[in-house]
Amino acid sequence: RKEVEQDPGPFNVPEGATVAFNCTYSNSASQSFFWYRQDCRKEPKLLMSVYSSGNEDGRFTAQLNRASQYISLLIRDSKLSDSATYLCVVNGEGSGNTGKLIFGQGTTLQVKP
């Protein structure tokens, strides 16, 4: 089983739609979670951290379910500029301070006019 798994998609949605991505992780002791965005042939950029209580940043909402070991990202009112690959990221070791992160392969979103 991969440490971080995502549905690669692509998800094709019309402008204005709401779309959700899920990601599962295998290490129950993981403590930090992020969503990154990667545009075609560009570097990954941090979209948002994911907190235990869930968090929102404008049109983006992230949720964490520790019991089921999954993370979700909800995008409301999709824009053409949201078209990108979204990477689910989890810290790599279960205990102690560690900066190592494990990246999922990404979910591709294409927003159509």
Add this chain to the structure above:
Amino acid sequence: NAGVTQTPKFQVLKTGQSMTLQCAQDMNHNSMYWYRQDPGMGLRLIYYSASEGTTDKGEVPNGYNVSRLNKREFSLRLESAAPSQTSVYFCASSVWDTYQPQHFGDGTRLSIL
């Protein structure tokens, strides 16, 4: 704000040639990382340096060496390039802490013929 700077941005090598990819960060981060990204494989960690003076192998270290020159700079060397090392290489930096995200350079696109 330069952030993480990688050089060169593009390079074509012949099999057996050597080269060094350079990375520098100006965010006073103590940790630095080298990844490669291949289609369908996601980001894979090659080597990392948790702090100045230390380096450790990641998931795919074979065929590579690294040098943490100082706190700012972390270089990746291919001693004898092989076609299998054709990839996009990303350098990243962070604070070495469980809850901190990584910040990426804009990548080096390397082709080995």
